[in-house]
Amino acid sequence: MADSVKIDIDKKGFLDIKSGLDKLYPTNSKMNRALLTSLKRAAKPIQANLKNLIQSKANRSKNNTGKLKRSIKIFPSKRLTKQGRPSVFVGPIVRVPKRITAKKGMTKSEKKSAAEAYIKKKSGFYFYFLEYGFKPGKSNNKVNGLGLLPKATNASAPQAMALVEKEILNTLNKRSMKLFGTRIKWV
Secondary structure (H helix, E strand, O other), rough: OOOOOOOOOOOOOHHHHHHHHHHHOOOOOHHHHHHHHHHHHHOHHHHHHHHHHHHHHHHOOOOOHHHHHHHEEEEEEEOOOOOOOOOOEEEOOOOOHHHHHHHOOHHHHHHHHHHHHHHHHOOOOOOOHHHHHHHOOOOOOOOOOOOHHHHHHHHHHHHHHHHHHHHHHHHHHHHHHHHHHHOOOOO
């Protein structure tokens, strides 16, 4: 048994991390849950930056953007990547979750009122108009979108990437301690 496990991260660090993950963790649901947790934590700077951009850029027209800011969440993708790994998205919650309307014993009118209450409180439907723009009514004038998602991602990318490395290192260390009884040492 080796005294330590050494992994060197440089510009191609994520390729090393990927190969290390493939060796230490085969693709399975337990590993994917651990990665998903790490990715959610790493996406927090992007979420915070997007909320700040909504507050500063979208609030030009004196509109209340509080509900839109609250609707910005980090949520997992429904499908795994081609490599069988999870991914996360940062954006508004638009659809009403099934847990709101799928309760047993609810009538159609109760489901409708529950859905409307949820939309009124938490929905970020108008984010898409703000982001991509729109063409009002039958006019030929197009209102351009603000493009907040790329701005938030570019501004927060270094911080998010550092958090991804840190979170995956923590995950690798937990697995290494379990398998080898020693922590990973960075060179």
